[in-house]
Amino acid sequence: MTPQTELLELITDVAEQKCDLDTPISLKELPAEGGLYAELGEGFADRAYFDKSTEKTIPVLFLCRHADQKRGLEELHEISHYFQRLKEYPKAQTFAWLDTEIAKEPNKIGRDEDGVYHFSCILNCKIYY
Numbered sequence: 757m758t759p760q761t762e763l764l765e766l767i768t769d770v771a772e773q774k775c776d777l778d779t780p781i782s783l784k785e786l787p788a789e790g791g792l793y794a795e796l797g798e799g800f801a802d803r804a805y806f807d808k809s810t811e812k813t814i815p816v817l818f819l820c821r822h823a824d825q826k827r828g829l830e831e832l833h834e835i836s837h838y839f840q841r842l843k844e845y846p847k848a849q850t851f852a853w854l855d856t857e858i859a860k861e862p863n864k865i866g867r868d869e870d871g872v873y874h875f876s877c878i879l880n881c882k883i884y885y
Contacts, residue, residue: 759851759885760796760814767816768794770846775834786819790872792831793819811884815859820875832862832877839879851885
């Protein structure tokens with residue numbers, strides 16, 4: 757398992773366990789009937805060390821479809837603020853999770869013709885491996 761795939765699985769598992777969410781987080785696609793979805797963005801190296809280990813920032817995009825505008829925003833708020841406020845991050849096998857910052861606050865990005873709202877937020881996760 758790569759650090760990136762482990763990060764994606766770990767962040768979604770922890771969010772499902774610790775946050776008040778209506779549905780599980782999909783890693784395949786944003787469910788048409790409504791729900792949550794997560795994917796990794798393009799990461800970048802913050803620091804490289806002599807032994808070739810690196811600190812990297814990996815963006816994690818969360819998307820939400822919800823018929824209730826308030827609840828859709830609340831779900832993404834739960835996720836983003838939970839991870840930003842953690843003082844100790846979950847342990848991983850392939851990396852050390854150093855920090856998480858909200859890069860893009862939860863916000864409405866659209867609405868379907870049937871009235872279902874779309875929301876997004878981005879968390880920048882700093883990891884070391």
